[in-house]
Amino acid sequence: MHMPDDLNIDAMIDDLRTLVEVESPSRDVEALTTSANAVASVIENRLGGRAVLVESEAGPHVHWSGGGDRKVLVLGHHDTVFPLGTLERRPFKVDGGHATGPGVFDMLGGLVQAIHGVATLEDRSGVEILVTADEEVGSRASRALIEERALACGAVLVCEGAADGGGLKTGRKGCGTFEVSVTGRASHAGLEPEAGINALVEASHQVLHIAALGRPDIGTTVTPTVASAGTLDNVVPAEAKVVVDVRVESAAEKERIESAFAALTPHVDGAKVSVEGAIGRPPMPESASAELFALAQRLLPGIEGRAVGGGSDGNFTAALGVPTLDGLGAVGGGAHADHEYLVVDSMAERANLVAGLVKAIQNA
Template identity: 85%
Template sequence: MTMHKTTQVNVDAMIEDLRALVETESPSRDLDALAASAKVVAAVIESRLGGRAVLVESEAGPHVHWSGGGDPRVLILGHHDTVFPLGTLERRPFRVADGHVTGPGVFDMLGGLVQAVHGLASLEDRSGVEILITADEEVGSHSSRALIEERALACGAVLVFEGAADGGALKTGRKGCGTFRVSIAGRASHAGLEPAAGVNALIEAAHQVLDITALGRPEIGTTVTPTVASAGTLDNVVPAEATVVVDVRVESAGEKERIESAFAALAPHLDGARIAVTGAVGRPPMPESAAAGLFAVAQRLLPGLEGKAVGGGSDGNFTAALGVPTLDGLGAVGGGAHADHEYLVIEAMAERAQLVAGLVTEIQHR
């Protein structure tokens, strides 16, 4: 089977819908902005697909859910929150030039949402299709995870519209990822008069950073990277408190368990210091086996299409961990996620929308 080249999508209309989404800024945790963004997402879905897009309220902002009716067969999954603060659009406005679209969120992942909607709009039969666009993916999906898992299990197949990997490849595997915060309590004292009377939380933090870094096993895909640290109040006071934030990525469930146990077992080096650890590997690994069947279909539809395992996490990690077939990276072709040079390649938009249509049709007729 190859992709139907007769599937028609209007790239100019896609760009205009993308403009509407990008120009409604949607930083994570900004509830007012996310409420406005959700309404625009819902309006785009309804205008192209008909029916009603339901806003599912949560403490993180509204998620958007749409159903084409019938028995659920496939879940189109994405998010409308972005990492950019309000005001970014003024500094970096939506722009179409030289074959690219630029602006905050075009690649991660508003472009993918538009391609998915327009791909579905080219189909006469949308029965069995659900769309879920969440409001908190960039900050851990804590409010949306249960809903994501519920709809994934109900549908039995998940297509994730995060941006493509390098070169337009689909994402066939992802590492599990999480964040740990190590809080250290010491005791303050005068740094000049009686430094020995204190318990220096900064020195303890230095010991902990070395211990934590040693947990990494990059040869099997486990990276443990201290990313943020803070300590102290004044230059003549022995620090009484310090914190270290650590990014963790793992490729297997066994490594997830090892890392979480190791963080729980961290012990102080200095007499009188105390340590408290919070966090976990919140997104389980997405094994390549979860994508194998759907990726084979995608390759038949679009010969030459490549797949790559990547280090970043997505909501596809949750669905794959449930055993639900999950294919990721179906969104925009481009790059610069979370950066000022973020861009989307216009030439690839139609082909990616057609790929959506082909995948959905294949799943519907299984």
């Protein structure tokens, strides 16, 4: 793929710096409002028109339309996982061919590339861009809007970071979090332990049972990740909690796992068990990306497609039956980690790929 004359890498780096230096941790509505305004400004500067801020309880989403008959939704998010103050410790910089700083790979670099890619198109009709504020925390405040715009447009390009080696993400597992709460009864651990109902012992039974629900052979992982119990070392614990991460590849496994959590029963006499949570992101089957991935392969021969374990907002759009291709964002790595980075030399190619896909969809 050739690089259009008007695709300026220095300008892309400048816009990336602008977005990274406006910290945007999920759930911080004030910070996300500042970030949304910055995203809207970059979009308007590069694409013209007006980027509208869509208010939500999680913070503002940003929506832009090129007008005309809707044909393709470019989807991303501007919230990041890093707390305020990360930038001071890990400032934005470009060195040795890598851009680093909080959010460069997940997914501010992908936003910048997509915006600059669309900007190379003379005809931007039928294109919508939606940048949400709560993807990293489950997209509860944006899911309805994402689904509405995806159905209206009929095709979705997700600008999350690329898979390892720069591959596109052609399938994703469904994912969710469950919280199992155990209620027992406190008593003195030395004087009358038998008078208590040990919530920690009950939670231990539950952890072993829950972990056994996994079926890695068919892509189902069930992983207890966080546990808490007790108050003092001489008190039988009255409460315990276990948090569980779940990933599934099929709707049938989603149903099986959710049913299994709903059916959890106590092992210790007198203990009570309650469950909250669900597999909130449905699986993204590879069939949802097949048509768009074939287009991408024609535009960039040799590019690979991979099914991955992590979820994105593409899970929602694919579940609606809307053709969805993911992983179109930055090439790099270290998502959610201090070593997060973006490969600068790949930015033009990825922007070009988005532009080429948009044009192909417009002309289909």
